[in-house]
Amino acid sequence: MNIPDTKEPRIVIIGGGFGGMNLIKNLKKTGYQVVLLDKRNFHTFQPLLYQVSTSGLEPESIAYPLRKIIRKQKNMHFRLAEVNRIDTNLQKIRTDIGDLHYDHLVIATGTRTNFFGNKTIEENAVWMKSLPQALNIRSLMFENLEKANRTEDPVKRKELLRFVIAGAGPTGVELSGALAELKSNVLQADYPDMDISEIEIHLIEGADRVLPPFSKQSSEKAQKFLEDMGVTIHLETFVGNYENNLVTTKGDLSFNTATFIWSAGVTGASIEGFEVTSLVPKLNRYKVDVYNRVAGFQNIYAIGDIALMESEEYPKGHPQLAQPAIQQGKNLSKNFKKMLRGEELNPFKYFDKGSMATIGRNKAVVDMGKIHFGGFFAWFIWMFIHLWFLVGFRNRMVTFFNWTYSYINYDKAARLIVRPFKQNKIIAEED
Ligand SMILES: Cc1cc2nc3c(=O)[nH]c(=O)nc-3n(C[C@H](O)[C@H](O)[C@H](O)COP(=O)(O)OP(=O)(O)OC[C@H]3O[C@@H](n4cnc5c(N)ncnc54)[C@H](O)[C@@H]3O)c2cc1C
Numbered sequence: 001m002n003i004p005d006t007k008e009p010r011i012v013i014i015g016g017g018f019g020g021m022n023l024i025k026n027l028k029k030t031g032y033q034v035v036l037l038d039k040r041n042f043h044t045f046q047p048l049l050y051q052v053s054t055s056g057l058e059p060e061s062i063a064y065p066l067r068k069i070i071r072k073q074k075n076m077h078f079r080l081a082e083v084n085r086i087d088t089n090l091q092k093i094r095t096d097i098g099d100l101h102y103d104h105l106v107i108a109t110g111t112r113t114n115f116f117g118n119k120t121i122e123e124n125a126v127w128m129k130s131l132p133q134a135l136n137i138r139s140l141m142f143e144n145l146e147k148a149n150r151t152e153d154p155v156k157r158k159e160l161l162r163f164v165i166a167g168a169g170p171t172g173v174e175l176s177g178a179l180a181e182l183k184s185n186v187l188q189a190d191y192p193d194m195d196i197s198e199i200e201i202h203l204i205e206g207a208d209r210v211l212p213p214f215s216k217q218s219s220e221k222a223q224k225f226l227e228d229m230g231v232t233i234h235l236e237t238f239v240g241n242y243e244n245n246l247v248t249t250k251g252d253l254s255f256n257t258a259t260f261i262w263s264a265g266v267t268g269a270s271i272e273g274f275e276v277t278s279l280v281p282k283l284n285r286y287k288v289d290v291y292n293r294v295a296g297f298q299n300i301y302a303i304g305d306i307a308l309m310e311s312e313e314y315p316k317g318h319p320q321l322a323q324p325a326i327q328q329g330k331n332l333s334k335n336f337k338k339m340l341r342g343e344e345l346n347p348f349k350y351f352d353k354g355s356m357a358t359i360g361r362n363k364a365v366v367d368m369g370k371i372h373f374g375g376f377f378a379w380f381i382w383m384f385i386h387l388w389f390l391v392g393f394r395n396r397m398v399t400f401f402n403w404t405y406s407y408i409n410y411d412k413a414a415r416l417i418v419r420p421f422k423q424n425k426i427i428a429e430e431d
Contacts, residue, residue, distance in 0.1 A: 001098045003077050008033040011336065012093060012100060014083045014271070015108035016043050016066040018322045019304030021391070022329030023106060024076065025069060031340050032104075033075050037095065039082040041066055044131055045390055047322065048399075050171060052134040053141075054178035055415035056406060059131045061398040064391040083109075086273035088297065094273075106332065107286065107294070107302040111266035111320060120241040125262040126424060128171065137261060138414075139421040141179075144258050145187070146417075149194050155256075161199045162257040164247050166239045167264030168205035169212065170357040173222055175261065176203045177359035180229035185410040201231045202255060204247075206238045206264070211357060211365070213319065218357075218365035221374040225359040239264070266320065268306045280308055285317065290347035292332050303328040309348065318350050322389070327351065358382045361407065 003010075009032055013020045016038040027034050045062040052059050070076035081095040086107075092099050113129050115122040126137050141163070148160035163179055165172045179201050188196040203210070203226065209219040210226065210233060223233060238250040247255040268284030278286050278295045285308035287295040292307060294300045304325030308317035318324035328348055335345045354368035356378065364379035366372070383403065390396050406412055 001079055001081070001095075001100050003033075003035055003079070003100065006033050006075070008075060009103040010035060010101065011104045011106065012037065012102040013106045013108060014038075014093070015110060015304075015306075016040075016069075016078075017046075017108060017110045017304060017325065019110075019325035019329040020106070020108035021066075021069060022326045023108065023303065023333050026330055026333035027336060028070075028073055028076070030075075030337055032336065033077075034070075034073075035077045035079065035100065035102075036066060036070065037079050037081045037083055037093075037100075038066055039080070040130070041078075041080050042131075043069075043391055045395075046129075047170075047386060048390075049128050049131070049134040050175045050178055052131065052414070053128060053137040053175065054182055055138060055142075055412045056178060057399060057402055058414050059135060061395050061402065062390065063131060064395065068392075083271055086271050086300075088273060088275075088300070091299075103299065104336070105300045107271065107300070107306055108304050108325070108329070109269040109271065110305045110325075112269045113262065114265040114267040115262070116265065118241065120243045121239070121260075121262055123424065124242045125166075125260045127262045128175070129266075135418065136421055136424075139417045139419065141259055142415060142417045143421050145191065147258075149191055157198065158200075159245055159256045160258050162202070162255060163200065163259045163261070164202045164204065164255050164257045165261045165263060166204045166247075167262065168203050168207075168210035168233070168235075169263065170355075171263040172203055172205070172261075173210055173226065173357050173359060175263065176201050176231045177226060177229060177363070180226070180231050181360045182412060182415075183230070186412050186415065190415070202234060202257075203231055204234045204237050204239060204249070206236065208236050210235075214355060214357070214365065215367045215372045217372040218367050218374060222357060222359055222365050225363045225365075225374075229360055229363075266305070270306065283308065291335060291345050292328055292348060301332060303332055314350065319355075321355070323353055324350055356382045356385070 011032050012035045042063040048062045051057040067078050081097045083093050083095045085094040113127045128134050144160045148157045151157050183199045210223050211219045240248040240250050242260050270284045286302040288302050288307045288309050292301045294302050305320040331348045356366040358364040362376045362379050364382040365374040366378040387396050
């Protein structure tokens, strides 16, 4: 890997997501050698992936080059590498570009999409976990619109104009809201010879409300916003299969659709090589103590979505959201510095800043402790916070400009098929 051997203890971080990035940013000019490995050379701001899929933003505006974070840092290195195995006996990680020894290892690999073992969904649906996948959804939707526009077969057209989304968590809700806006604000003008009212957007959810982790008030508000925008919601409905453009559910409902988006769950992106005791089955999250040390190890840590820290307040671990990952990354950086000074470590304490989801123009919901509100003010806060947390000044400016332009003109700039849609099997391999 061409990483120099120095006298400084080596910290290897796997993953430059919210956790890994906030760790490495705060380890500059310390007595460590820090090596960041990621299978992509950029950080992805996942909360705005749905805007890339629905042509609200260009992909570059929600990505940030990882090498830029460690610029001018002599004791920091980045390597584009996928880690396949951790050998805890030899204190080595094995990657597609070679092996590397570690003194401290931090696993910050986040999650991957969970299909709950359903092969038909994995092979035929589309999902959104990375920029290539978000772009793939965009290509599929616009290719289907083009096909619908040229077909003379009304049954085929219906299938091409029906969008079905499984999972009404924040991703499913935000995606269906953005699609509804695209339909009402942009598509009629783009396709004057097509009856846009034929477009259907269906949101399927197994729970009895949308946004299940949110307060009841916010769920109800979000549902009303979506229904007013023309989204059809199917609650307490479980998807069975998706094959030959047919979504079947475990009830009587079924949908013929050429666009089925799966946003119904994630599972930890764990790496092979650990004893099974530290990995919680099904969830694929590593059990960690209050210092984010993986159970049974003194020099291996897990932060963010992949970590499961049980506490009285969070018996099932922290929510798999950006804030716990950011805060754990920052806390671990402080602890690494304390270790060098021989000081007592800081136990991690999560500060819950609240949850929010946007449904569309002037429509969002916010939960902050016992306070719940929705509408324009919530939407304004949502925009401000997302701009604030986007990495990089350029990205903030470009996104701000895009959103202002769209708000004034009711337009979405990036409705481009940059490359043709690729079957998921291919894109998953590339990814
Ligand atoms: C579509 C979507 C919308 C979301 N919306 C919100 C939201 O509105 N609000 C919110 O708070 N949270 C949201 N989340 C969740 C949030 O993005 C995650 O909680 C957060 O990214 C977790 O940070 P992390 O550092 O643990 O992992 P990630 O940010 O996922 O980073 C993991 C990194 O590890 C790398 N990696 C993984 N495996 C390997 C490997 N084997 N080798 C090398 N590199 C590897 C990946 O390339 C990635 O860069 C959303 C997530 C998604 C997918």
